[in-house]
Amino acid sequence: MSRQLTWRWKKGWSTEERDMAERISVDANGDFVFMGDTTTMLEGLNRLRLNNTFCDVILCCGGKEFPCHRNVLVSFSCYFEAMFTVEWMETRQMRVAIHGVEPLGLEMLVGYAYSSKVVISAANVQALLAAANLLNVMAVQEACCHYMERRMDETNCVGIHCFAEAHSCKTLAQRSMEYILTHFSVVFRQEEFLSLSVEKVTQILSSENLDVPKEEMVVEAALLWLNTCPTHRHTFEKVLEQIRLPLISPSYLHDVIESLDVVKESQGCQRLIAETKDPNLMQYSRRARPRGCRVREVMLVVHESYKRCYAEIFDPRTNRWKSLVARLPLPVSGHSVIVSGSSLYVAGGNSRGNSTSREMRRYDLRDPTQEPCDLSCGPWLQMASMDVARSEFGLVMLDGYMYAVGGCSRVLDPTSRDWYYPVFVERYDPDMNTWQPMMSVDRSECKSSPRDVIALDGLIYRFGAVTTDGVLLSRVKKYDPKTSIWTNCEPMQFPRTDFAVCTLKGNIYVIGGDCPTELTSNTYTDKVECYNPQTNQWRMCAPMKQRRFRPGVAVVDGNIYVLMGSEDSQVLGGGLRDIERYNDERDTWRIVGELPTNLFICDESMRCFSLRLADVYAQTPSSS
Template structure:
């Protein structure tokens, strides 16, 4: 009846009244401002959204005006259709597309855990949800099904931040199930990097044959010998007798030509499952050289430490095999240059000999030579070179009036530099005395003594907004060249020069760790000895610290290795040749004795082309 009364009243209104009503609400945002009110203003209550949610949630908790009950495995959740439809396209389609659920008082939700329905409904009314290791996979599944994108993304980010050797296989499977590509790539890389530990875990042995072969087929599988890959396949096979029929599919991705002949004969060939399947016999014949090699003869890549100095000599050190090899020589002699690497891309820029250099070079892993790329806009030495989101950033340095207070960005695919002016580099970067690392889309500037500062300062730079943010200071001041690296979403810092309580200059051996999520520093185990300006790299989930000098200016040849899980340091080797300017990076290369490592040490110089040269995966030996 009320509707009829309103309809009748609207019909009796004069044309002038109707026109006035249209004018009053003629703004796109729906505000009602009469044209005659030139001094009118729009009031916006910033607390209104929260108040509205609080009111709706109060109604829900008291079962007031609720018009639907979600039912899931015995759990019932009263709520409001319009709230569900407003935060979930799944419910919007259910309640507005003429489906039978649109008129039902009770709607059954299948395919998710009942507790997750409660969490997501609570999120709809409060904008808050609690994510933990115990519920994150189930919450990801539920938010993916109900199309709650914000919670789905929050679950993925949580899993990326908390990824470790114990959960990476489960997270990889969850990411694959729900098409979370970035999480899948991140967890997959973690499996490859820590394969030597992970392949014995129950979660790995429970992988489907499709997911197992995806892992075994990767060039980046981090193993000291191919024998380990075969052992992993055997453990997986022994888990269930029904897997025998799929073993040929698995064996196809094991690089049998790389297995020692004795192991191939005494272990692989003697297995009943290999003897019984004709397809397996074909792979054995190929491994023995009785048939032409296919891609199974291609060496896998490994992460090595590439060492450079003030000579043109370049070496690699493989911590897994303790092998050293010579790479293509640098085309020049330089001091105080900067290097950075990511994956199989290694860049060297700046430095000085007779003059300060603007040049940049890229190491071509395929041809074992150095390519000259586009030069920087400014000559630089005593600066930092960092890779972030596929680009190279040159930060600060000396060499020209603009160098100290500038940053420039290199785009590999166009072979061009972009000068990023007015970013306040000089306020946060102490040339030659601090360190810069990249993490989660930001650059972190650590240590140094700009303008007499204490040496414990840390600043974060966002390249997208050109905004610097001051962060929590380190627990130990590091005035001069601390080493820094990123491991498992955290920043580790050690070494560097500072003053002790007696105001004496010392070289630090203490290490501390920064958690960007909490903005807090925590102390870790200390190195065996202090180092002035060491190099710090990550290989196979461990931190390696190399070279530089102690407080008596003696060269430290020992290589120290830090294990995050046990918080311990061990000495794992020595550096053969001392270098005055020592630089090192971790780089992915093939364990291929016929190309990169054993190529002529003279190297070469070529003009670079836009883009990043990768190793030719289609090439055989």
């Protein structure tokens, strides 16, 4: 360690003497440490280079030659360090060819290596940035990006963006794209925009952040681009698909767009126009949503009773609830529910006659941020039926497919008291609307629950079970759809039933439930276990604030939220209204809210899901 020497200034000291004092410090032993001027050394090295003295390599680029010193090049560029320190051909060559850069850029970088100074101007910035990117001189590359960003305007932002992408300048590419979207009303009239490829045009026009007063301006930009080059006609369908046609007035759509020859001659364009005029099809389409929509993650709570499906939206950031209602077309109970994208699926279950159903229905959720938000005004769509009738079974989404696992059935004899336990796993393809039985079976005749099945990293996991003799199991099994094989995993530390299960950061959490091993008359538990599939090991987590039987759970914004459920097995009902949140990094639970008073809080068929919704905050549709 050293400290700056304190001088008592003497009258008459010259500037040189004061400079000398500022360069001297004292180390721990009391010795003077003098700091010289590094620019003197650099100037000396540069003179040697200019006089071709002691130079041991000549860089050749575009017919020009630049004598240099290897040690200087290695000291400022990782590119040259790799070239001259690894046993490559160039290591011992006197003349080394540099390709992919302009001589001007290379000359300026060599000068920077010997002076730590470079003058950036509009005439040299592109050549300099390209050379700095190739030779991995990050300081100069960042300085060039900063220069281009500071001089960005409506006439050059598109060119800057394309140049930044070509040279992997991610920050500059992002900021130039933001500039394009923000100033689009001027940018689209510039020559740089009109010469863009169809891929880049569609990228810009598809953006949610495209700042336009009305969608007709996007049409105007597309038509300008179309008329710039005859070849653009062949790809205009891709451009038209990015325009929010439902937001355009019907008269403009008819008079301007449908009258275009390129639209009349293209079946794809005709299809887009026809889809725009179908309100049922456009009701849930991204193209019918105004631009400027931010996405937020909320919790969807679905609970059912005979002939009615209730849904509640909970936003943890605002601690607010919104109620939705959708009437089921048939009275069923014991069915399974799942959300995929913006669609709600209800499958299986028992009717009032106690027969088990194979049917499945889908409801396409309207964006609850937009009015009206009553789900009862839309139809339930009849989907393909399962091959096996099921009740109280697991329903999970994995890699775009839906899987039905376990459950029970009385389909063979509805009047019988004996239950049949389906052992086949079924897979549903939403695109093809077909079910397919999987090869493998889980032959353990055990009662399972819709709550004990979850999917993670290409596998399906089942936690716990109850045998036909009523024995509670702590077993864990995983199913691989690729091999159709069930495999045993490390069992849970506590056998339990009617618990909640969720995934967070590659781990699986088992939460609450009924645990007969509790040493109290109240067997409902607050215990939380965490399973690591990579190590096949369990660990205990901090317990919840309250015991919960049949709780609901969802992961929103990286936190686990638990709600509903009963807290006392000795009290009928005993429903909870507090909402708890778990932080996995701190291993702590907090009560962060409560349920609305109109919500039935002890529902056997209740499920919770995370849901991504759009916040409309900018544009409104054009009037017709």
